[in-house]
Amino acid sequence: MSPLLHLQPRDRELLQALAQQVRLFSQRQIADHFWDGALPNARRRMKRLAERGLVSKITVQARTAPPLESPLASWRPGDSVPEFGQIAYRCQARWRLRPVRPCTTWVVTEQGAQHFGGVRRGPLQHPTQATHDLGVAAVWLRLRQIAPQTKRECPVFLVIDEFQRMVASNLEYMLQLARSMGVGVILANQSMQDLHKGNTNLIPAIEANCRLRQWFSVSSTDDQERLIRSGGETVELSSSWSQSTTADGKTSTTQTQSEQILPRLTINDILLTNDHPLRSILRISRGAGYSQYGGFPVVIETQYHISAAEYDRRKALSWPAAAGAFAPRCEGPAEGARLNSGGALPPRSEAPQWSEEIIGPTAGVPLTPAMKDSITQLFDALAQELSTTTPTPQRRRRR
DSSP states (O other): OOOOOOOOHHHHHHHHHHHTSSOEEEEEHHHHHHSSSOHHHHHHHHHHHHHHHSSSEEEEEEOOOOOOOOOOOOOOOTSSOOOHHHHHHHHHHHHHOEEEEEEEEEEOHHHHHHHHOOOOOSSOOOOOHHHHHHHHHHHHHHHHHHHHOOOOOOOEEEEEEEEEGOTTTTTTHHHHHHTTOOEEEEEEOSSSGGEEEEEEHHHHHHHOOSSEEEEEEOOOHHHHHHHHHOEEEEEEEEEEEEEEEEEEEEEEEEEEEEEEEEEESHHHHHHHHHHHHSSEEEEEEEOOOBBOOOOOEEEEEEOSSOOHHHHHHHHHHHOOOOTTTOOOTTTSSSHHHHHHHTTTOOOOOOOOOOOOOOGGGGGGGGGOOOHHHHHHHHHHHHHHHHHHHHOOOOOOOOO
C-alpha cells in the first residue's frame, strides 16, 4: 500500500481552481505558475495526485494562448465608447497564426471535485473548446499573479444598488473574482424574482455566494415561501384534553399530547416584521464570534446608524469633486462642478452610474500599486458587464 499523500497549500490551490474556477490547466501552465517553471517537478506531483484519483490527464488539440500582459481595451465612466469592431478584430488576429498542436492538460475528477466543493464539468463537447478553456485558464492565472497577496491596510467594498439591472450569467464569475481578491460586495434589490429573467437564473448563485442576507420587507409570495422553506423546521408539542360525564354522574378527563413538525419561521412572523419599521430578517450562513445563529434566519430589531438630522445634513452637502468621483446623472467632472455651483442638470440616459470614494479613518492611507490595479480591474470588468447588459432603445416601425 502506497504512503499517504499530504496536500501542500500549492496542491490545494490548484485542485480548488480546477474544481471551482476553470475546466483544465495545461502542463506548462501548471509548471510556470505553481512550480516556478520546474516542469519535471510539476509532472511528478501531478502524477501523484492522479494516483490518488484527484486529477486525470487528457491530451487535447488546441492553440497556444497568446501572452496576457495588458487588456486590449479598458473603459471608465466619462471615457468615450470603445471601438468594439477594432477590439474584436484584434482578438481574432491574435489566434490566426497560432497552429493547432497536441497539448497535455489536467482536469479534476469526480472525487477531487467532491473534496473541494466543486463540480466535474465533464468531457469537452466541441473540438475548439479546449482552446477557449485554456484561454480562460490563462486569464485566471494572470489575475492570480497580479492580485495582491498581502493583507490590505483598509477594507474594500463594492456597493451595487438595484443590481437586478445587470442580471447576466457571468455575474457569478464576477462574485467569485471579487471574493478571490478580498473585495466585499454589497448587493441590493427589490425581489428575488428580479434575478430570474429568461434563461438566466441567478438565484442559486446569489444564495451560494452571499454569506449574509437581510430582508427589510418581504412582500412577494414567492419570496415568502422561499424564506419559510429556508428557515428550517422545529418540533412542537401540542396538548389537548376532553372531559365527559357519564349517566351516573361520574366525570372522566382525557389528556393527549402529540408532536408536530412545523416551520420555524411562519408567515405571521414575516408579516409582523414587514409592518415594523425597525425590524428585519437576518440570515448568516456561517456563524463567527457573537453571530452564532446556526444558519437559521432570525428576526432582529435595529436602530438607524445615523440620526435623521445627520442624514439631512449629509444629503444637503455638495457632491465630492475629487478625482475619480462624479455627480450622478452627469457625464464627468465638468458637469459635476456645474451641478455643485448651482447650474442646471444636463440630460442623461438611464444607464447605471459609478462613483468611487474611500470612507473611514483609513482614508489617508495610500493604496499600493498592486491594490490599485486589482481594484481597477474589478471595476473595469463590472463596467464592461453593465455596458453589455444595458438594453439599447430601438425605434418602432410604423405601418
